[in-house]
Amino acid sequence: MMRLLRASAAVVSSRAVTPLVIGFFFLLYIGIAFFTDETLISLMAFTRRSVVLAALLALIPLNYACRIVRGAVKQRAVHRIFAGKSADYRSELFDETVELCVTPSFRTLEMRLISEGYKTRRSEATLAAWRGIGIFPARMLYLAATFCLFAGILVSITTRTSHRQMVIEGEPLPMADGSGGRVERIILANATGAILSRTLTMEVAPSNAGHGKRIFGLYPPSLYGGAFVYPRYLGLALLLHFYAPDMPAGYEKRCILNCYPPGKEASEVIPGSPYRIVFSIPEPAAGSDRYLSYMAENRVLRFKLLKGNDVLFTGSAPGGGEFAQDGYRLAFPEIRRLVVTDYIGDYGVLFIWAAALFFAAAVFIWLPIRAFWPRREMLFMSAGDVTRACSRAEGGARRHAGVFHEALDLVAAGQKQPEEADKTLSL
Amino acid sequence: MVAVKFIPQILAWIGIVLVLLRGFPGRRSLVTAASIAGFTLGVAGTVILFRSFSGTTPFGVIKSALGVNFLVLWGFAVTVLYRSSGQGMTNWWEKFFGSSLCAGGGALLAGVMAGAVSACRFPGADATAVALLLLVLVAGVLALEALAVENMLPASLTVTPAGLLSIVVSLLLLSASSLLRLDLFSPLSMKVMKGIHDFVHQFMESILVPDHLFVRSVVWKYIGFLFGKEVGFWGGIIIWFTPALLITLAVGSQRLPSVAHIRQGAQRRKLLSDALRSRRLQMVMPLCSLAVFAAAAYQSSFPSVEYWDPKPVAVTANQSGEIFIPKQGEIDLLDGKLHKYLFKQGGREVRFFVLQNPAGQLTVDLDACAICKPDGYGQAEGSVICYYCKTLIPLETVGKPGGCNPVPVHFTEKADGVAIDSVTLINSWDTTVKVTARGKEGGK
Numbered sequence: 001m002m003r004l005l006r007a008s009a010a011v012v013s014s015r016a017v018t019p020l021v022i023g024f025f026f027l028l029y030i031g032i033a034f035f036t037d038e039t040l041i042s043l044m045a046f047t048r049r050s051v052v053l054a055a056l057l058a059l060i061p062l063n064y065a066c067r068i069v070r071g072a073v074k075q076r077a078v079h080r081i082f083a084g085k086s087a088d089y090r091s092e093l094f095d096e097t098v099e100l101c102v103t104p105s106f107r108t109l110e111m112r113l114i115s116e117g118y119k120t121r122r123s124e125a126t127l128a129a130w131r132g133i134g135i136f137p138a139r140m141l142y143l144a145a146t147f148c149l150f151a152g153i154l155v156s157i158t159t160r161t162s163h164r165q166m167v168i169e170g171e172p173l174p175m176a177d178g179s180g181g182r183v184e185r186i187i188l189a190n191a192t193g194a195i196l197s198r199t200l201t202m203e204v205a206p207s208n209a210g211h212g213k214r215i216f217g218l219y220p221p222s223l224y225g226g227a228f229v230y231p232r233y234l235g236l237a238l239l240l241h242f243y244a245p246d247m248p249a250g251y252e253k254r255c256i257l258n259c260y261p262p263g264k265e266a267s268e269v270i271p272g273s274p275y276r277i278v279f280s281i282p283e284p285a286a287g288s289d290r291y292l293s294y295m296a297e298n299r300v301l302r303f304k305l306l307k308g309n310d311v312l313f314t315g316s317a318p319g320g321g322e323f324a325q326d327g328y329r330l331a332f333p334e335i336r337r338l339v340v341t342d343y344i345g346d347y348g349v350l351f352i353w354a355a356a357l358f359f360a361a362a363v364f365i366w367l368p369i370r371a372f373w374p375r376r377e378m379l380f381m382s383a384g385d386v387t388r389a390c391s392r393a394e395g396g397a398r399r400h401a402g403v404f405h406e407a408l409d410l411v412a413a414g415q416k417q418p419e420e421a422d423k424t425l426s427l
Numbered sequence: 428m429v430a431v432k433f434i435p436q437i438l439a440w441i442g443i444v445l446v447l448l449r450g451f452p453g454r455r456s457l458v459t460a461a462s463i464a465g466f467t468l469g470v471a472g473t474v475i476l477f478r479s480f481s482g483t484t485p486f487g488v489i490k491s492a493l494g495v496n497f498l499v500l501w502g503f504a505v506t507v508l509y510r511s512s513g514q515g516m517t518n519w520w521e522k523f524f525g526s527s528l529c530a531g532g533g534a535l536l537a538g539v540m541a542g543a544v545s546a547c548r549f550p551g552a553d554a555t556a557v558a559l560l561l562l563v564l565v566a567g568v569l570a571l572e573a574l575a576v577e578n579m580l581p582a583s584l585t586v587t588p589a590g591l592l593s594i595v596v597s598l599l600l601l602s603a604s605s606l607l608r609l610d611l612f613s614p615l616s617m618k619v620m621k622g623i624h625d626f627v628h629q630f631m632e633s634i635l636v637p638d639h640l641f642v643r644s645v646v647w648k649y650i651g652f653l654f655g656k657e658v659g660f661w662g663g664i665i666i667w668f669t670p671a672l673l674i675t676l677a678v679g680s681q682r683l684p685s686v687a688h689i690r691q692g693a694q695r696r697k698l699l700s701d702a703l704r705s706r707r708l709q710m711v712m713p714l715c716s717l718a719v720f721a722a723a724a725y726q727s728s729f730p731s732v733e734y735w736d737p738k739p740v741a742v743t744a745n746q747s748g749e750i751f752i753p754k755q756g757e758i759d760l761l762d763g764k765l766h767k768y769l770f771k772q773g774g775r776e777v778r779f780f781v782l783q784n785p786a787g788q789l790t791v792d793l794d795a796c797a798i799c800k801p802d803g804y805g806q807a808e809g810s811v812i813c814y815y816c817k818t819l820i821p822l823e824t825v826g827k828p829g830g831c832n833p834v835p836v837h838f839t840e841k842a843d844g845v846a847i848d849s850v851t852l853i854n855s856w857d858t859t860v861k862v863t864a865r866g867k868e869g870g871k
Contacts, residue, residue, distance in 0.1 A: 015509070016509060019505055019509065023502065023505070027498070029622075030498070033618060037621065037798060037830070038625075039621070039622065039625065040622065040625035040626060040629060041625065041629075044629070096685055096687050098685075098687040098688055153633075156633055193643075194643070194646075195642060195643060195646050196637065196641055196642060196643065197641065197642060197643040197644070198640070198641050199641075200637075200641060218637045218641055219635070219636070219637055220635070221635045228635055230635045231637065231641075232638055233638060233640070234640065260640070261640065291640070344635060346633075348633075349633065349634060349635060352633065352634055353634065389687070391687075401687075404687065405686065405687060405692070405695060406692075408687055408690070409690055409692065412690050
């Protein structure tokens with residue numbers, strides 16, 4: 001049973017797992033591409049629906065989790081050997097291992113290695129030498145980042161929910177259970193940041209359900225009731241009064257107009273009649289902000305009244321105003337700001353953000369260390385007539401190998417007839 | 428003249444045989460015989476395919492086989508890189524590569540592919556039995572010539588199995604890139620562009636990045652760059668060259684032999700020097716394959732084919748918004764050629780064309796599809812080509828919606844011409860083409 005468990009652990013933590021799984025999904029992607037242009041979306045949908053595909057994708061974070069554990073165990077073993085706390089030598093911990101049938105004095109060798117810039121630790125039977133800084137922290141960060149990335153993708157694909165809602169100034173924040181507080185203000189303002197040109201703030205009053213006062217911005221989006229509040233587009237909520245010669249009683253309707261940027265048309269049908277009104281925001285004067293009308297309090301709506309396919313007339317009226325012609329009358333008593341908002345239930349986003357941070361930290365640590373101070377280590381252990389020498393390098397391997405070989409020559413020269421013994425290579 | 432058209436196929440064939448002979452040095456006769464037999468089989472199989480299926484199916488089969496070859500190369504490249512990093516794996520495949528089965532089978536398969544691609548060079552009626560026989564004969568003679576030439580190559584120039592596969596596949600793709608219907612690079616670029624577009628879009632949605640109205644235009648331009656044709660091209664280039672690069676990298680990062688057990692410095696240095704020299708020579712073939720891949724990509728990007736692409740004629744709509752194009756006049760709509768028109772209204776511009784298909788029906792289509800940037804179409808023999816993604820669309824299917832086909836426009840055929848509603852035309856352009864042009868280069 002233990003053997004089976006060990007074999008399973010070895011397979012799951014193998015470096016081949018991730019390329020194989022990615023390769024499989026890549027082939028699946030190519031296969032799907034033969035049948036549809038929406039290849040990526042189809043692949044995501046398949047993965048969401050299929051337990052087998054989801055399990056296969058889950059192998060990647062599992063693989064990285066195992067590799068984190070395995071890497072930590074290996075690092076601890078090497079650290080203990082070099083600290084003289086363990087003699088649990090294993091060839092797979094090193095790049096190169098040689099056994100010589102000699103019993104050298106390590107003192108000369110130590111001097112030699114110090115002159116080469118190595119730090120040393122010597123005891124009666126061992127000599128450890130090293131220089132540079134290990135990339136172990138960067139490697140752990142990289143593994144953790146990749147774990148988070150694929151765990152995030154997995155969680156996101158399999159559990160993500162999205163509900164589009166209209167957040168309207170002056171009305172309660174739309175929540176499934178009606179627990180949202182009242183949206184007090186929606187503020188669009190120009191920003192001076194490097195990335196964002198505008199900021200959007202939605203101020204929500206405390207709700208009866210116990211939510212305190214909240215202010216929602218653009219990025220990072222805030223969590224509210226277990227979902228991210230993700231503002232998408234701007235629009236207007238219009239209270240429309242419409243009168244026509246053949247509709248003297250008139251008609252009142254609350255319209256949601258997805259009419260930004262200016263020029264974009266939003267159409268409203270008057271139910272039970274041949275009338276249709278197409279609204280748009282007039283293009284602002286050249287040089288002024290396209291979203292000025294959204295930021296300002298006085299908004300003007302342009303409209304086109306159609307009866308069937310015939311345009312009866314076009315016109316415009318401000319919020320609170322009205323327009324009358326040929327017995328028709330359109331009044332806009334109330335125009336409020338609106339934000340088309342997605343409620344995203346997806347904790348995978350948190351993993352992906354964490355992955356981005358870990359990747360950045362890993363590169364920040366790895367790059368200077370790998371370029372200027374790569375870790376190089378060698379270890380000499382004497383037991384009886386045999387001296388075992390081990391070496392590993394995380395960079396500058398050729399130069400380090402040269403020093404190691406010279407050190408071995410020095411060890412061998414300390415004896416009358418150095419005899420080559422066993423040679424093993426760690427792969 | 429026909430022989431000139433075969434130059435890419437002939438060069439590729441000589442190269443393939445030469446590399447196979449060098450890759451399997453102990454089995455020269457077997458490799459020569461198997462490759463010639465494979466070539467013959469490939470030619471015969473292609474003829475059978477063309478006689479069994481009509482339309483583009485035979486090309487599709489051979490193109491798919493080439494795609495599988497490229498995918499196999501990718502898998503192989505990743506595997507050798509993995510092995511070069513010192514991961515323990517069994518050596519069963521090294522034994523397999525040294526076997527007669529591998530030498531014979533590999534040469535046969537390479538021959539089949541080379542023969543199939545070469546046979547596709549004969550356009551329709553030119554594929555007479557005599558011509559095909561002559562093709563096989565020439566291939567046989569060239570293979571025997573290659574056998575003699577291979578003897579003259581320096582013995583130190585060795586080929587690893589990965590290097591062998593890399594150069595053979597690159598030569599096959601070079602051979603295929605001179606035939607528009609077999610070319611893989613342009614469709615690959617197109618798919619990459621779509622893939623990157625979808626990926627970036629999904630990624631931004633995933634991490635809840637605000638929409639472009641909130642983001643600085645300069646930042647959005649950088650993001651928009653990821654949706655452009657150049658990204659498709661460069662992404663395609665990366666995928667195209669990566670297998671050969673990975674193989675080169677794998678050879679270059681092969682571990683040097685351990686010399687720690689040798690106590691003479693000179694001997695150590697000699698051993699390492701020999702190993703380094705051998706490693707450099709093994710990199711020659713993968714590096715050569717990079718050059719061949721580059722030639723194939725160039726051939727694909729700048730095909731030596733001229734298209735019928737008339738300058739669009741400006742048209743206007745009458746007061747009721749109808750655009751009328753007469754069948755006869757300065758332009759004959761019934762001549763089977765593509766005729767382009769330009770309609771402008773209120774700062775908007777729509778390019779469209781009228782074409783009589785081989786079935787004798789007129790069709791009106793936008794000079795753009797619903798997927799690509801609207802670079803337009805040109806007409807070649809039996810097909811129109813999308814200039815953006817180089818997809819060939821058979822004339823029979825022009826007028827049908829979907830994929831990279833030109834977007835069909837509703838029209839009324841009258842006795843003396845065709846009538847198109849200008850509003851329908853503009854709406855059609857706005858709803859389909861403008862979307863694809865957004866964030867790209869604004870069209871032609």
